[in-house]
Amino acid sequence: MSQPQPSRCVLITGATGAIGGALAHAYAAPGTLLILHGRQQDKLDALAQNCRQQGAQVTLSTIDLTNDQALQAWLADVCAQQVPDIVIANAGKNTHPQAPQVLEPWADVQALLDINLKTPIAMAQHLVPVMQARGSGQLVLISSLAAWHGLPTTPSYSASKAGIKAYGEGLRGLLAPYGIGVTVVMPGYVTSPMCEAMPGPKPWEWPPERAAKVIKRGITANRARVSFPFPLNFGTWWLAVLPAGVSQWLIKRLGFNHSEDTPHD
DSSP, X not given: OOOOOOXXXXXXXXXXXXXXXXXXXXXXXXXXXXXXXXXXXXXXXXXHHHHXXXXXXXXXXXXXXXXXXXXXXXXXXXXXXXXXXXXXXXXXXXXXOXXXXXXXXXXXXXXXXXXXXXXXXXXHHHHHHHHHHHTOEEEEEEOOGGGSSOOXXXXXXXXHHHHHHXXXXXXXXXXXXXXXXXXXXXXXXXXXXXXXXSOSOOTTOBOHHHHHHXXXXXXXXXOSEEEEOHHHHHHHHHHHXXXXXXXXXXXXXXXXXXXXXXXXX
């Protein structure tokens, strides 16, 4: 006996990461189809099992998101079945200088820009036309509080997150007349292996479940921006508006100007 058509379809990339997995659990419920993408098949299978136990229907994918042909074919297949109501482009990575005053390896920078910046934009290119035709949809782009001001500990990561922030802000105004919402999420430090690999202090670190709860609430309200936690958001926002010399001085005083010799995520 076939299952009834779900009333809501939610697509999440990077579902095997900390925030992505927590969001999958947050959205798992009867009447929901979860389309989960991740790189680790075993973790993806375990996540799917848990979400099905919560009553959701689940489909999985492990395609290479940075391969545009594979991405286009996957999204076309998804939309042929059911156009997603919510798309959370959460997949991402980080890199940082391996020693003080040393740039990140160029191959790492290219891989980071491919997944953090180019992939979400490519997803929008493929999904927006079908959402426009339907007259509804919600795109969720994951930026970072590092988008407010580039950090010397993670310059390329900061650049990628600033880029996707600007793209999402522009896209929101462009797509609003078609009934499509765009939410830019700017998390601070969220407990995860990627977070732990990042150099520098990690003030006001949140568990992923708390982050997912706040993100989901912001998506439901179609908020333009979801940024947290408040103290860190307030502080990093000031870095963006203060004179550059003052911001650079503050960054140095707070310990974000030196990179430790640790492997990147």
